[in-house]
Amino acid sequence: MEFLRKIEEKWQKRWEKAKIFEADPDPRKPKYFITVAYPYPNSPQHIGHARTYTLADVHARYMRMRGYNVLLPMAFHYTGTPVLAMSKRLAENDKDLINDFINVYKVPKEKLKEFTDPLAMAKYFHKEIKEGMKRIGYSIDWRREFTTIDPNYSRFIEWQFEKLRQKGYITRGSHPVGWCPKDGNPVGQHDTVGDVEPEIGEFTLIKFKKDTIVFPTATLRPETVFGVTNLWINPQATYVRAKVDNEEWIISQESVEKLRHQNRKVHVLETFQGKKLVGTIVENPATKTKIMVLPADFADPKNATGVVMSVPSHAPYDYVALENIKKEHAKLKEYGLNPEKIGQIQPISLIAVPGYSEIPAADAVKKRKITEQTDPKLEDATKEVYRHEFHNGKMKPNTGKYSGMPVAQAKEKVKQDLIAEGKAATMYELVNKPVKCRCGTECIVKIFQDQWFIDYGKQEWKTLTHKCLDKMEILPEELRAEFEYVVDWLHEKACARKSGMGTRLPWDKEWIIESLSDSTIYMAYYTIARHLKEHKIKPEQLTDQVFDYIFLGKGNINEIAEKANLNVEVLEKMRQEFLYFYPLDSRHSGRDLIHNHLTFMIFNHTAIFPEKLWPRQIVTNGSVMMEGVKMSKSFGNIIPLREGLEKFGADPIRLSVLSTAELLQDAEFNPSIAKSMIDKLEKLYKSAIQTAKIKTTESKQKLAEQFDAIDKWMLSRLQKHIIDATEAMEKMSVRKAIHSILYELDQDTQWYQKRIANRKNKENVKNYVLRRVLEAQVLMLTPVAPHICEEIWKILEKKGFISTSPWPKPDPTEMDIKAEENEEFLINLLEDTENIIKVTKAKPKKIFYYVAAPWKWKIYLKALEKSTQGKIELKELIQEVSKKERTKATAKFALKTIEQIKTIPEKRKQNVLKIGAIDERETIENAKEFLSRRLKAEIIVYNEKDKEIYDPKRKAAIATPLRPAIYIE
RNA sequence: GCGGGGGUGUCCGAGUCUGGUCAAAGGAGACAGGCUUAGGACCUGUUGCCGUAGGGCUGCGUGGGUUCAAACCCCACCCCCCGCACCA
The missing domain is CATH 3.40.50.620 (HUPs)
Incomplete structure (x- = not known):
């Protein structure tokens, strides 16, 4: 560190x-x-x-x-x-x-x-x-x-x-904002206790009337005005009679200040307890029916006006409150109400919604076994009813001109109409209250006058913006x-x-x-x-x-x-x-x-x-x-950057925050990830020192002449990783790029090292290849981990800053499909062999491979060729083999080949066709030392058509191209 | 509600655009072995189920469909996360 x-x-x-x-x-x-x-x-x-x-x-x-x-x-x-x-x-x-x-x-x-x-x-x-x-x-x-x-x-x-x-993009107007009455400031999320965002909702105040006195009931569902059976007020709370603008309103004491902040002139005329209002008869402005004001504990004086209309058919709170009060005869008498008359109040259904009875509120309440108006489950019941009614509900015939209208539409329409007719007003209220300012005061809604706006709503401006967006990446x-x-x-x-x-x-x-x-x-x-x-x-x-x-x-x-x-x-x-x-x-x-x-x-x-x-x-x-x-x-779970830098270092942090997730996703950071990055970089550094120690003076051309298939393979893989990493960087998929550069390339390098571990006399080739890999790797890692890369660059005795060196370009001449296919063949062969050893639990001394006869390759390649063009005819395939050679096995093999070839991906087919038959025997022979080291057994290779062949279990015949038959003893 | 993203093995997490080499990369954890005085360090192997020959079965949110072939394409549904402002 x-x-x-x-x-x-x-x-x-x-x-x-x-x-x-x-x-x-x-x-x-x-x-x-x-x-x-x-x-x-x-x-x-x-x-x-x-x-x-x-x-x-x-x-x-x-x-x-x-x-x-x-x-x-x-x-x-x-x-x-x-x-x-x-x-x-x-x-x-x-x-x-x-x-x-x-x-x-x-x-x-x-x-x-x-x-x-x-x-x-x-x-x-x-x-x-x-x-x-x-x-x-x-x-x-x-x-x-x-x-x-x-x-x-x-x-x-x-x-x-x-x-x-x-x-003309600047406008001026009024606007509701969350407000702290004590500080006299708008409040956003960061100004509140617990960082809650003040959410502002617009209530409709429907003006129920007793003579000229207005009872402004606050509701979020104005369309239910047709189902009002009574009003609710909180009997314990303090209410006032006040002059609001040009009308006399009955409202909770708490709402007075709020209305003033919303630009209404409020002059209190009289203050009294809510219970005084119980029994008042008021008129529904929409239906002209006369209804009574009743007491309810759930009616919150702090919410909007504190006066609530009761729609027991569609509002679970109202339903439960009404059911409650019907049973409380003593209490009713106290208020001078006639229990019998109250008992006759029945919910009025005005919305039809599939899956519910006439009284959806009752359904939701019964489902939750709610009996008290203070039950918190009522919140959930309300949401359920609202959701279904809003999306699937239709207004019933008893709603006059709104009959048949979807609730979602009617809600807006009823509100607009009532306001236009002077039968309703609006009031803003925080819907997630109480929201407290950091100073401890409860926030309210204020209508901000003469606020300046940038009008992003302008259509022609939006059109320009879309035009720009369309062209942007x-x-x-x-x-x-x-x-x-x-x-x-x-x-x-x-x-x-x-x-x-x-x-x-x-x-x-x-x-x-x-x-x-x-x-x-x-x-x-x-x-x-x-x-x-x-x-x-x-x-x-x-x-x-x-x-x-x-x-x-x-x-x-x-x-x-x-x-x-x-x-x-x-x-x-x-x-x-x-x-x-x-x-x-x-x-x-x-x-x-x-x-x-x-x-x-x-x-x-x-x-x-x-x-x-x-x-x-x-x-x-x-x-x-x-x-x-x-x-x-x-x-409160932050690690300040400078502290992180002290602990983990710059490159590991850079690597950590970019390597665990693609752009869209959230990245995970924790000390162990940073630690593993430190380890990874240290390893890279150490291996760089190793590689830098030995220098090759021979020309690239001279070295290339000495390449084995595995060297070509390594360089070919390098090109692939350069291509992948470059593609990924172009899209800022840095995670993908890092994986290609650091992990996948390392895996290949390790495989290469394993493959040539016992190779003799070609140290210079090895050093050349490893140096090439390292140089490209360090260059590509530079944007992410620039410091360590500069250091390695210097160790490699390169000139200038790596930060200003050119990004590596893939060299098409070093892309070697044949070398890659050869290696793929060996890896598959090794896997197959290991699988057999595992299943048989044998400890092999000798492993025999029998590679497929040339005629099988002919059929195989022909089938491949045909499959990329369309249908494969069995006849055509068989004709590839000279008449003399044709046996029962020919047809059988051809048939199987047709089946097997279907499952090969197109790209692979193209590759195999491009390079033709590979000399499997030679490939195995060249890797013999490695295979035998790996499998801890002697390796013997035959061609299935060899005259002198050791094949006691008659395996040789099942050899197919790219899949030699295997016999273990 | 509207808009966006997502649901993969014990866990994390690739793969989905461009269907086939996918029982599915890479980690982590677990198990076994090696190294070692010891190890939380390192190395090797195993890690869905069955199988004494490279195979079979089940499987990628749920249910259908398209296809010779679906984690991947289409339809429907369920669930999770984020945003919906006057605030950086």
Whole structure:
């Protein structure tokens, strides 16, 4: 481990000194521009993050070896509120967070004090993350680094938003959000206790009336208004009579504040206990029927208005509550109600749903044996009834004009109609409540006024985005459908908030552009970032016209430069550098960003840039798991990257996060995987030292003359692995590539070593072959494990950095089907022999092989040839054999051959046909030493037609091509 | 619900696009043997069932179908995981 770390540090220093990852425009070379979503510096990076970044780096390194001028830059995303929130929690002495910072993130205690300043925290983690990226060996051009709160970057974002506004993609409106009434802030998942996402549902408030007094019943199923038998209120809870806008409403006390946050004017006139309402008669606005207000414990004053309509036929809660109350005569009397009259209330069925009775709620309740309205199983029953009714239910004749309509449709229609007629209103409520803000306050829903949006719902914009997507390469391709879906589904996205770090909206400075909106086209900024720094360009020099020129080629360069007080050459240089590196060739990120960032990126590029500068490829990958659980801050199972690097080293971590899973899947990381990678690399290193020791001076040609079949086989296999690995890398199937390069190639090499273990006099050939294999292997491993590969490269006395050496190309002249078929033949023969030995439990002294007679080969090859063309005629096959030779066995063999040939895959057939009959006897003779060593017996080979043949059990006759007969004694 | 991914041997996990060499790569675990003072280190072998000759049977979520041939193609169903936003 120690030695791995030394190697890593050594090469990182040398790369830096040689500046090999600094990419400047070079017209002689094709460019390749890769970016990866910049990190958010509110915590150190962990091994989970390392997967995405390592993949991007591997991609960059691979393309560099393929001869491209690769640019891989990096920046830091300071925008947003999480840093603020964390900083605040630290200031409030949040114990959990302090513990995380000290014990998990390893932040020195004295540093912690500074973190009450959010910017100091961001800077600290920025540095931390950057160090980690260097230590893991990413081939980043650091000259282009920036943060999203740099004034110059802000100017760029302002320019972008002006462009969006000019195109009409910015809109304004109202929008419900999760809200903490104490902090006065919107709350997202990371602001809540337990990191729960506040889910907002829209309730319909149906206005039941007593004279002019409104009982706004909150429901998610407005279509059931036709089956209401009574209303429910909670008798213990406090209700109010209040003026709401222009009406008088009866609502729970808790709902008053909520309605105010939803832009209603609420003036409380009277406060009382719920039981006072019991017995009130109200009118159903849809059916005009008169019904009574009844008490129910399950009616939650904290949910919406606290007034509920009762539909016992289709709502299990209502059904059970009604059944309960019917039996409680004493209680009813207490309220002054007539038990007999209440007992007569019957559920009104209004939805027909297959598989259920008139009263589906009763079915679901009885199935679960529920008797009390407080039974938690009611939740499940409600879901069941809802699911079936929503998808399969039809409205019954008693629903008037909705009769016959599917429930899914009627639900929306009834709601719209009631609202239009003034008989209903809406109210937002958290459907997964209670949701608590980190400050401890229960969250509510607020309608945010005059919110700014980017309108991703615009049809013509979607069309452009689809056009771009169609031309892009999506890796893995399986996720294209998901992108298509997201493009269609996106609509207005709130793009600014009132707190946090970032850029202010240029036309409305109260608002700060939020982080998913200021990170959509910044890849373009990388192309000019180094010039901005180098020439110390100030934000005021970066006028909209300057950006128009650089990115869009608009305007007169001299005028613009003069106006902005910029050097014309510098301006032109930026324009040229942008044009050189753009469009973006590949964008990397975790697949969780498909639903926002990645799709936003496509949208915004199509809005701002001309078609030829649209992004070309997106690569996404899954997460990293630790013992089957996603590695994530919220699960508390992270290994900070820098800690991991100390423990396992850079190359083993790079290898670990990329070798266990393909893009789409989640990768598993644990210390034992990392450990096995360390072992693997150490082995490679040791064998490299062995191989490097002996040098061959003979020419390749001279050596080739001495090749045995097995040498040719090894080199042929090498070509195959080069082809496989290259193909895999092209699709960023790094796992597959690693397997081919490291494991499968090693297996073949081991087999080769075994085969020639006792070969004499050809050490030079062996060394040559092994060296060839090693060189190719190390080259192909370089993108993934660059440090150890540089070291081995040096041991092999190669010139220059391996990081900038060319990726190996397969040599078609070394692909040797014959050698591979020969070897395949031997392996099968060995397997067959071993199988016989196993079954017979014999300890053989002698093993006899009888290879098939030439006439069998003739028939066999003819059959193969015919089978690739269509039907095989028995007659034709027999004619292959001269009349003299024909016997009963001829026909029998031909017949069997026809059957057997069917099961050979097409590709194999082609190969065998290409090389014709192989000399099986010679092949076995050549491998005799190996076979006998392996089988611990003497090997004797005959041709079945040999005159002098030892064949006591008459086995020879069953020999077929590629399958000699075997006799063991 | 909508959209996406997936269900393979004791376990993990390839193979599915391009049907046949698939009882199914590679690991892990287990067992046996070797090396060794010892080993959690390394090496060799075995690891669905049956079989004293290279074979047979069962088998890749479930049920059908196509085909000479299905883990792989088609249809239906069941189950698991992820996303559904204003938040990085």
